[in-house]
Structures are given as C-alpha cells and as structure tokens.
Amino acid sequence: MQKISFYFLFVILLVGTLACNKDESIRLSGKPDKITCSDNTAVSFSYQDDRLLRITESGSGSTIEFDYEGGELSGLSYRPTDPRMADGTAYQRFQKTGERKITVESGGEPALDSSRMNEIELDAEDFPIKITEAGIYSIGGGGVITKVREGEYYTLFTWDTSTKQLLKKETCRIETSEVVATYTYRYDNAPGIMSQIDCPIWLYTYWNHERYYALGTYHALFFGHTNNLVEATIEDELNDRHEVLTYIYNYSPEGFPVSVSIQRSGAETMAIQIRY
Numbered sequence: 001m002q003k004i005s006f007y008f009l010f011v012i013l014l015v016g017t018l019a020c021n022k023d024e025s026i027r028l029s030g031k032p033d034k035i036t037c038s039d040n041t042a043v044s045f046s047y048q049d050d051r052l053l054r055i056t057e058s059g060s061g062s063t064i065e066f067d068y069e070g071g072e073l074s075g076l077s078y079r080p081t082d083p084r085m086a087d088g089t090a091y092q093r094f095q096k097t098g099e100r101k102i103t104v105e106s107g108g109e110p111a112l113d114s115s116r117m118n119e120i121e122l123d124a125e126d127f128p129i130k131i132t133e134a135g136i137y138s139i140g141g142g143g144v145i146t147k148v149r150e151g152e153y154y155t156l157f158t159w160d161t162s163t164k165q166l167l168k169k170e171t172c173r174i175e176t177s178e179v180v181a182t183y184t185y186r187y188d189n190a191p192g193i194m195s196q197i198d199c200p201i202w203l204y205t206y207w208n209h210e211r212y213y214a215l216g217t218y219h220a221l222f223f224g225h226t227n228n229l230v231e232a233t234i235e236d237e238l239n240d241r242h243e244v245l246t247y248i249y250n251y252s253p254e255g256f257p258v259s260v261s262i263q264r265s266g267a268e269t270m271a272i273q274i275r276y
Contacts (some may be wrong), residue, residue, distance in 0.1 A: 190228055
C-alpha cells in the first residue's frame with residue numbers, strides 16, 4: 001500500500017512539475033499571443049519559432065501574412081479578416097536595391113493599376129535613418145511602369161544606438177527641406193513587448209512610420225522591440241496634430257507588460273491587455 005501510494009505521489013509530482021515547466025516556458029517566451037483593446041478590437045499573432053508569420057486583426061481589420069525568401073523578409077500580404085468583405089487586399093514588397101537601401105512597393109485595392117514606392121536608407125550599423133517617398137507609379141499594358149506623381153516628403157530618424165531605440169523622427173518637404181512634423185519618444189527599462197520576436201529593425205520603423213496616426217492603438221506596441229514606449233510628443237503641422245501620449249504599464253513577474261493604459265491629450269483613455 002505504501003509502495004502504491006508512493007508511486008501515485010511520484011506520478012502526481014512529475015506531472016505537476018512538467019505542467020509548471022510548460023506554463024513557465026509559455027510565460028517566459030515573451031512573445032505576445034493576443035492583444036485586446038478597450039475599443040473592442042483585438043489582434044492575434046502566429047509564429048514559427050521567433051519569426052512572425054501572421055497578424056490577425058479582428059472584425060473589419062486585416063490579416064497580415066509575413067512573406068520570407070531565403071530567410072529574409074520579402075513582403076507583407078493583406079486581406080480582410082472577415083471573408084464577407086469584398087475589398088481590402090493589399091501588399092508591400094521589400095527589395096534591397098543597394099548595400100544600404102531597401103525599396104518598398106505598396107499596392108492593392110481599389111487602385112490595382114498603380115503602386116506607391118518608398119526608399120529606406122540604412123546607416124553602417126543597419127539603423128534606418130531616412131525614408132523617402134519615391135512617388136506613385138502606374139502599371140500599364142505589358143507591365144510597363146510609369147511614374148505619375150513625385151513624392152512630397154522624406155523622414156529622418158534619430159537613434160540611441162546603444163539601446164536601439166528611436167528617439168525622434170522629423171518629416172520634411174522634399175522640395176524645401178522644411179520640417180513639417182516632429183515626433184519624439186521616451187521608453188521604460190523593461191523588456192519590450194516585441195523584444196523576443198525576430199524582425200529587422202527597419203521593419204519596426206517602417207511599420208510605425210506608416211501608422212503614425214495609430215499611436216493610440218496596438219500599432220504603437222511595435223516601438224517595443226527593445227523597451228516599451230512610455231511617451232510620444234507630437235508636433236505635426238501637416239496633420240494639425242499637437243499632443244502628448246502617455247503609456248502606463250503593468251508588468252508580469254518576468255518584466256513583460258501585460259496591460260497598458262494609453263492617455264491622450266483631451267481624449268478618452270484606452271486600455272490594452274497583452275497575453276503571452
């Protein structure tokens with residue numbers, strides 16, 4: 001009887017230990033599984049090891065596929081998460097056109113016969129330091145590509161290279177170099193929400209640059225590739241936007257943020273929950 005009791009006790013302890021280790025490995029992975037916002041939106045993440053494969057936005061949002069070639073990120077493909085939606089298919093293609101330059105081609109519905117081109121310039125340490133609007137191109141018969149509109153703006157990025165954190169971005173007119181928008185950022189010292197994900201730093205920068213208007217939503221969490229964004233100060237003459245956004249975090253025992261309260265100047269506070 002004692003031997004049987006000891007055997008069952010051993011099995012229970014072993015199973016409990018394995019379960020705890022499994023739970024701990026999930027908790028310690030640091031890769032977000034799902035993010036929910038107080039505006040009733042949500043987003044889920046899919047991975048292969050530490051590499052992002054898919055981001056699925058709820059409701060009327062998009063499902064974003066991460067495409068790779070030769071182990072390098074080659075593009076993003078967008079489709080409506082809700083299959084009942086007729087429109088919303090789009091793409092972004094990334095191509096290295098020089099040792100320190102990446103060309104981004106963007107297109108999709110409804111203008112399927114045109115594409116938008118941007119150029120990302122990298123410094124010697126592969127930090128993105130400039131994004132330039134290269135223009136709008138039409139795609140004619142036989143695949144002939146013609147520029148139909150020149151780009152209007154370029155954006156400069158200032159980094160703390162020791163922490164790999166973006167400190168400031170300045171958007172300027174191409175013709176005059178006039179600064180029309182300045183964004184400055186501050187961070188905490190905790191592991192960033194995206195810090196355990198294998199994405200190139202230029203992608204985080206381009207993602208945030210394209211979604212500058214969405215700093216109050218989960219998109220802002222892409223700043224967290226090292227630490228977490230705690231304040232964004234916006235002086236944007238181009239879009240008549242002047243405000244300060246403050247991010248207040250609650251952290252897990254491992255130091256990763258599990259919730260964020262976003263306070264906007266003169267606007268309702270937004271709450272975000274992060275599940276790993």
